[in-house]
Amino acid sequence: MEKKLEEGLLSVVGTPIGNLSDASPRVLDTLRGSDLLLCEDTRVTSKLLAHFGIRVTLHRADENVIAQRVEGVLARLREGQHVSFVSDAGMPGVSDPGRVLVDAALDAGARVEVIPGPSAAICALVASGLPMEHFFFEGFLPRRHGQQLERLRALAPIPGALVLYESPHRVAATLVCVAEAFPARRVALVRELTKLHEEVLRGLSSDLATQVAERGELKGECAIVIEGPGEEELRQLSSAAGPSLEEEMGRALAAGEPKSVLAKRLAKQFGRPRSEVYDLVLAQSGNTEGH
Template sequence: MPNTLCLGDRAKRPDSSGLLSLVGTPIGNLGDLSPRAAETFRTADLICCEDTRVTSKLLAHLGISKSLMRCDDNVIAQRAPELVERVLAGERIAFASDAGMPSVSDPGQVLVELARREGAPVEVIPGPSACVTALVLSGIPSDQFFFEGFLPRKHGERVRRLQRLASIPGALIFYESPYRAEASLKAIAEVFPQRMLALCRELTKLHEEVLRAPAPELHEQVVARGELKGEMVIVVAPPTQEELERHEAALAAGSQVDAAADPDELLRSDIAEALAAGEPANALAKRLAQKYSRKKRDVYAKVLELQQQ
């Protein structure tokens, strides 16, 4: 049986008043919450969120007191059918991740997918996004860009992933934690030694900072400063025409790393290696879902399968 969400045989006609609202929330500065987002929270019958502690602080700032339902990556797939049923029955449900836009390296996509499939009304209340904010703030050409999310944890995997991204004719955007920023910058400097980088941290907050330099130089700066604080976004400049031509020549010569590798085998290998290292199943599924552009629930099923072997 396919691993898909459904509402069973109880098909319903959408009530005209029911609505699922995906709400963009501030990435740091509470002043960035839009009046429309605040009104959506006020009029919602139910507010679902990634972390009730985070969203409760936001609601307190707005003077709103409502019960919250936790819908993080661990439970959103299980709760999505109930939530869509409630929308179809006429309820107005607001969903917010901890910061930024739901579904962008945050929970939400599985809920929207099911709502669309079942005919439940969906709207997005636009709000801040760390990746776009960093891209604009970086000063790096933004005509075209590719959002990768988080790079793999291990150096070899990082390098291989970056090599696969080398031919993208636009800026590359990565999220990173303060604990792995130095390691990621090292890999980026290794693969893209000629490219300009911008490391943006504490976006929209009091200590917002942008470090900008050629990749090897920026890596050296971060090493010299020691551990930086705050969530970070790394923006890599697009390749030059010369770099693209070199990459195309390398492909023609058959030197692309792992170009013909079976994606399923690579995924299973990564899962087995991470489980052996003791990485928690949920965190592992989230990381590899981003790496391989798969649905998290499908990757999680493979993780559980390998755990039981």
């Protein structure tokens, strides 16, 4: 049984994000050679297959049902079959379904391969021309303005560019929120990636928000790249952030707060595992007592 599982293969396949010519020979060979192809939307993937004259068994596996497909996929891998997975466009698992299949297949000892393809996040970063030595992929923000603003402010200290996805009918409002959160940063809006009317709009956040609002609703899926914070902004964020975990721990221990109560409070406050914080509390209290 284990040998058969090793003979099976799960291929995670990156597909074009707009221009079908971006499908590599290896992508097409993999799709043709699959015993089963899982996809987000059979209608979308059927068009891709028809364009290249590929015939393969196709099953839907979007985010609502992909977890239910896992056991069936593992059973096929145990039979030595080749199962492939594609999202509607781009790299599966990057703001798209797919991770759960890879996770389960690796845990089961099956072979997994990634067939490279376009990624809107990476393409947008390159197209933006903004510094990208470090970057953070956020994907889609919450829809409500207040929740968007809260999330953006939480991302503010990240020392790198931020990459967001947004739909064309919400992008103008999102850029207003970005300008509110990051008034001093440059922002790029990249839309219609790899297509005939690919476009990059770039400028100071407030200027870009105004420019897009004046144009009305745009067409095509959009990616937003936000410049990382400068040294002055990082200093301001650091001073406004309040005490660090270690500083708060030292103050509370000096005030005599019980260790277990302190660990529980700090774990919640700083989003760290309670056991980890408790070990830090014990270590710091030991050092304090030692002195």
